[in-house]
Amino acid sequence: MCKASKTIRFCSCEDNLAKATKHLKSIFYVWTLDRVVGFSDSGMDGLAMFPSEQLDELLPEFILKELNSKKLFDFDYIPQDNDSLQIKRVNPKKRYEKKELIGDHLNFYFEFGEWHIGYISPFTYNLKVYKNGKVEVL
Known part of the structure; x- marks a missing residue:
């Protein structure tokens, strides 16, 4: 039996991500690409929220293979050491305002x-x- 490959x-948002996805009615996924801008001098400690093992059909191993073999971004992008990519599931029925992506994520x-x-x-680096x-x- 053949499996459909996905x-x-x-896709980047020209303006505000919340505004661009406001009309969506079913569960969708958003991404944030952060870049290190220096070392953190806050001296803060805290608990990290560990990533999920998968988000529905999105498996980390599959995404990793895709990231390392294809150009997946819709803009010219050359990754730099310590760039960070986070993918999060958003349920529009549970919409709430947050600055950080928390919850189920990769x-x-x-x-x-x-x-x-x-x-x-x-806690080690300042990310932007x-x-x-x-x-x-x-």
């Missing part, structure tokens, strides 16, 4: 010329949003 695409980071599953510690948008599952 791929993903990271994390990836770029290092030594390739993407890896995991995250960059916000580079781009964000909606994930399309094709």
